[in-house]
Amino acid sequence: MGTPDFAVASLKLLVQEGWNVVAVVTAQDKPQGRGRKPKPSPVKAFATEHQLPVLQPPNLKSQEFLETLRGFRADLQVVVAFRMLPEVVWSMPKMGTFNLHASLLPDYRGAAPINWVLINGETKTGLTTFFLQQEIDTGNILFQEEEPIVPEDNAGTLHDRLMHKGAALVRKTVEAIAGGSVHPKAQDPSKAVHQAPKIHKETCEVDWKNPAVQLHNLIRGLSPYPAAWCWFGSRMCKLYRSQLVDQSKQGLQPGEFTTDYQTYLHVQTGEGVLAIMELQLAGKKRMEISDFLRGNTATLKEIGLP
Structure with missing residues (x-):
């Protein structure tokens, strides 16, 4: 069965x-x-x-x-x-x-x-x-x-x-x-220390106020399906792979991004910095971060980048 x-x-x-x-x-x-x-x-x-x-x-x-x-x-x-x-x-x-x-x-x-x-x-x-x-x-x-x-x-x-x-x-x-x-x-x-209930959409939503380690584990625990997600401006974005960054951006608030527009997209969390490595904007294909940075200037502006 x-x-x-x-x-x-x-x-x-x-x-x-x-x-x-x-x-x-x-x-x-x-x-x-x-x-x-x-x-x-x-x-x-x-x-x-x-x-x-x-x-x-x-x-x-x-x-x-x-x-x-x-x-x-x-x-x-x-x-x-x-x-x-x-x-x-x-x-x-x-x-x-x-x-x-x-x-x-x-x-x-x-x-x-x-x-x-x-x-x-x-x-x-x-x-x-x-x-x-x-x-x-x-x-x-x-x-x-x-x-x-x-x-x-x-x-x-x-x-x-x-x-x-x-x-x-x-x-x-x-x-x-x-x-x-x-x-x-x-x-x-x-x-019987932990429970493993069914995953719902709200379980998958990323809250950038949480620590980077916790968010990294959420992303890997939901990848490839159903996938953690967040808002990039007005568009939903699924996150498939991330990486912990050994640094803290001075003066940034949780949910604020930094990038070199070529190789990395970092986001400040409640504790530490997380690198987004692979994602999928609503209506688009799944892609590596370098591909995303090359072709989504308007979306980068929506999330507060110059």
Whole structure:
């Protein structure tokens, strides 16, 4: 059970290694693009390519879906990047249902752990497989694996590493459950320090009054998607990459910019200076800062530069 690319890696590995995947449950096709044509989820696309039965229930509690799912007589259900399941679904298989979560539970429970570990400036994260129970992300832990976070990481690079390592952890978990060699352990409530709620538009807005380090982590934690954003005059601007600058501009207020019009665009923050390295103005393509400085004189004037 899953929807995005993050889930495809696990499904692909299970199929490649010969596990009998009796069915795949994923989200309904969503209209995309100018023509609003329905597009299948990455999981459905993979499942269709490999002739796997696909279920796309609008309601996980509908009798039609439950009867169909029950008819597959699955021994075990695997969940990766899917919505919350009702008990009638996760309690169905005799071996249970387990989930892959992209953090070291119980820390960073929630929908967006990859984003939040970076936003909070963590230096390590990890993966957890656990049996589902009623409260979200609280079930007994099966396996965990740590993953270091390096300064160059953003949400995209960390996502991709955890996606592939997560697939290997899913395989390990399936093998252990099938072999009867798992020893689930309860989560330690004292380790539930941070939450990882869904990212909203207001979460992504940059406030230049905050320290440069905090803003740098916000930008990397939201890059490439959904991307931190700010106002450049009257235009919204997405920020994809930044760099801490070891200096402080005398007399500047938070949100004031300096530039040489060729290689750098610096902004004063509440504490320290941040260099904008890659951005995207509304209606334009994503670009390196040097390209932006060469072709956006009017916008530079809007943000107070001569």
